[in-house]
Amino acid sequence: MKAAVYYENGGPEVLKYEDVPDPQLHPKGVIIEVQAIAIEGGDTLNRWRGPLMTNPHVVGYQAAGVIVEVGAEVEHLKVGQRVATVNNWGSHAALRSVPARNCWPVPDGFDIKKAAAIPVTFGTAHDCLFEFGRLKAGETVLVQAGASGVGVAAIQLAKRGGASLVLATASSDERLEKLKPLGLDQGINYKTHEVPKEVMRLTDNKGVNVVVDSVGGPTLQGSINSLAYRGRVSMVGAAGREPMVVDVGSMMGGNRSLSGVFLGAEIMTDRVHDNIQALIDDAAKGELDVVIDRVFPLSEAAAAHAYIESRAAVGRVVMVP
Structure with missing residues (x-):
């Protein structure tokens, strides 16, 4: 072959x-x-x-x-x-x-x-938001690398899950514009804005409840700094290919949490297997893009x-x- x-x-x-x-x-x-x-x-x-x-x-x-x-x-x-x-x-x-x-x-x-x-991409995004991010309707979300496969899935799933505000980062305004039909409320160009400061501006200094971070490296600290009180980061990758060095102490004052997410560790379980099939079926029905x-x-x-x-x-x- x-x-x-x-x-x-x-x-x-x-x-x-x-x-x-x-x-x-x-x-x-x-x-x-x-x-x-x-x-x-x-x-x-x-x-x-x-x-x-x-x-x-x-x-x-x-x-x-x-x-x-x-x-x-x-x-x-x-x-x-x-x-x-x-x-x-x-x-x-x-x-x-x-x-x-x-x-x-x-x-x-x-x-x-x-x-x-769909399987890895949407399955990972779903776990980041709901299984480990514990997203509830009415909460706010930041998706790092919103134009990535996981990012595109997370934006849609967060909005479908009842998130009141979905933010995402990307490397250009043009890429961010393409995400708005998927459910993006506000985009942040990380090349022209400091992400945590922009998140705080867009949330009236409250921060977001859940962050999906597939980038890692220095971006991970920015994700932590973007959190609201009791906010959660789901860290799911190292697309930035840089060392992940974070100040763990920065999570303490706001009772924040950081979870590593790896779909492969649970992909053989009934929970993940059934969830992936449901996501495929939903996409086939036009409910996900x-x-x-x-x-x-x-x-x-x-x-x-x-x-x-x-x-x-x-x-x-x-x-x-």
């Missing part, structure tokens, strides 16, 4: 488009013919510094497609069924082997490219990764074999 592979960590240029052996079927898994690959922020981080679990390595969490083989111990899935899938690696390829538990049926008529972008910025052929994986790292995208970047 064809795949985007690399032999060493590095920038997008390490990705090569090559022939590699087809994946093997596990008795408790399926093989899918990949139709769409949603590139996650974690995919670019793994390419940059993550372990190479195979050699050459096929990176990637999320892909959707059609089941072409079913393991002997799998009873609830069948050949020809469309599914969205998640696994630790292997999405950047024409075929993919995944555990059956990591598959979610895609409703008839729903765009397979959008389905590919899966924003796809650009679509690249898999053969141009290096260009797709470079485009993501340019921070020009709004939403997900998808590849098709």
